[in-house]
Amino acid sequence: MSNSQITIKDIAKALNVSVSTVSRALNDSPDLSGATKLQVQEYARQHHYKPNLLALSMKKRESKTIGVIVPQIIHHFFSSVLEGMMDVAEREGFNVLLFRSRDSFEKEQHSVQQLISSQVCGVLTSIAKETTHYEHFQELVDHNIPVVFFDRICVDIPSNRVVIDDYAGALAATEYLIKTGCHRIAFFCSPLNLEISKNRRGGYLDALSKHGISVDKDLIKICDNYDEAIPVATEMLQSENRPDAFFAVNDETALGILHATKHLHFKIPEEISICGFTDGFAAIASDPQLTTVGQSGQDVGRSAMELLVEKIRHKGDQPLIKNKIIKTKLIVRETTR
Amino acid sequence: MSNSQITIKDIAKALNVSVSTVSRALNDSPDLSGATKLQVQEYARQHHYKPNLLALSMKKRESKTIGVIVPQIIHHFFSSVLEGMMDVAEREGFNVLLFRSRDSFEKEQHSVQQLISSQVCGVLTSIAKETTHYEHFQELVDHNIPVVFFDRICVDIPSNRVVIDDYAGALAATEYLIKTGCHRIAFFCSPLNLEISKNRRGGYLDALSKHGISVDKDLIKICDNYDEAIPVATEMLQSENRPDAFFAVNDETALGILHATKHLHFKIPEEISICGFTDGFAAIASDPQLTTVGQSGQDVGRSAMELLVEKIRHKGDQPLIKNKIIKTKLIVRETTR
């Protein structure tokens, strides 16, 4: 019933040696006689001795723990990122302290405070939607704790970043549609204040101009969810100058378009091609299965963690800022030719 | 550049008082003069003093941290569970140390060791598929660390558990199919060594007998994934004594059945009803959308965390074992009448 964690002291007392000796034996220090060392190690093993990480961290002033703050966990992209981070953390011997902001500024701020208090040796985060000022992150920097932002980065703080190559992904997808014979390609995107939106739109536009297709403003819609996509796509499909392809900023929107297209009995992909962005679960579950731009959350997570670990290892060095851009991959399924 | 975490000592030195005074001031102790107290608090605030949680945990011998081990993170159910756990952890003031077993026994074992070393005050876990013996969990119990198992529980260890009510969920779903006019209901399930499989099958069988429908062995198949479901369902649908409904042990299998049914041009739900189990992303993305038994991962996570916190708070008390069964909810969509 005792909170019986056996300590180095207990071993010392039991074996009638000093704590220093026990410590050295357990760390396999070279300046210790074979006999004593073995005796201590044996005793420790038998009694399931476990070093107290708290005491250790305190002594060494580094905790081998990394803090992660995500806006949400039930979310295909973020859970993938988390999974990728765990891959690297495990390999590199770091533990992970998890926080979730729910896109609330206040919670994010509180999480950062907790992380500093917890003496984490690094932080990975994707900022909350609500967040517009960044003193709390600056505090991390002031405390000399390395930070890597991923996906939703913080532009105001000089920091390491890992982002998706939205531009190239959109460019490749649009080019693929063009190459498979589409020339009137509609584009459904989010409001342009979001960075990803701008970049994906840029890729779309550049692909058109690269292939000598002029931009038709009527083909570009601000519309980024399932429900809105249905009426918007329906109207476009019924116009006489209808598009022959749709490219959507995310999979949900693409599914809305798919729904509308099927409803009007257009043949997919013979008459209408559709391409999404993300490659979440939905892309495979839909019928026909959705062609989409795959963004590997796991790669983002892995890269972010790798970058962070590198920063931690070379903490004394020049504070060089490194960014990493994760490639996307076009995943061709049944909604394109 | 210094690892400049300001400490209680620094404050004491700067203000020319003792560390005890500072400590008391920061903890708003009643036996301290107003003036000094305010002065200290003000100084601490200005210099962004943050208590060192490591030192605190060591002193108090409790870390306010809870360890969580999940088999996987990119997984609708487990990420939901995690989200639910965070809800409660946040509310109750606990931090979460996250581990992932990848269904490997070895990793699970290692995670447990880390958790003990980290002095967590409780552990939540769903055991790895590989795991068949439980010494590592027993060690937690021996160390007097409360454990709550969720979903994949550990039968050999007397412990608190949170599970899904598979039996009732399957019973309700089957009854719904019967009430909407189906009498030849096929059942696709996992191998019967899994607990959930047994329970869901039990619910199915009891629903039939409750409504006076005799069991047809040919309608029960061991088949629990998308790819296998397609040929199996196809064959059943082509037999002369075909089923008029399918109930599958998970959503993926149900989608395979859906695929086969559509391919053979049966009308859904007029001719064939289909029901899944889980209510993941896929259920909404499919066309038609899938009727399924919803199991709330978030509720599981919340309940598990609540149970654990209760255990931690009443650690001295009688070690009463509490189990919690999470209700499922039938979510009727388009694949049933």
Add this chain to the structure above:
DNA sequence: AGGTACAGTGCAAACGTTTTCACTGACAAA
């Protein structure tokens, strides 16, 4: 004046480690 009460404060131990320094004894070299 003598005593009590108490507010305000500091000292030091403790939590479990690591690590520097110093000590002991044995043995070899002079």
Add this chain to the structure above:
DNA sequence: TTTGTCAGTGAAAACGTTTGCACTGTACCT
């Protein structure tokens, strides 16, 4: 014998806190 070397070990400080105890001084009561 004296000196030096070295292997083996222990004492103690330190990491940042909290807290029981002891000390000071002032104010109040007889």
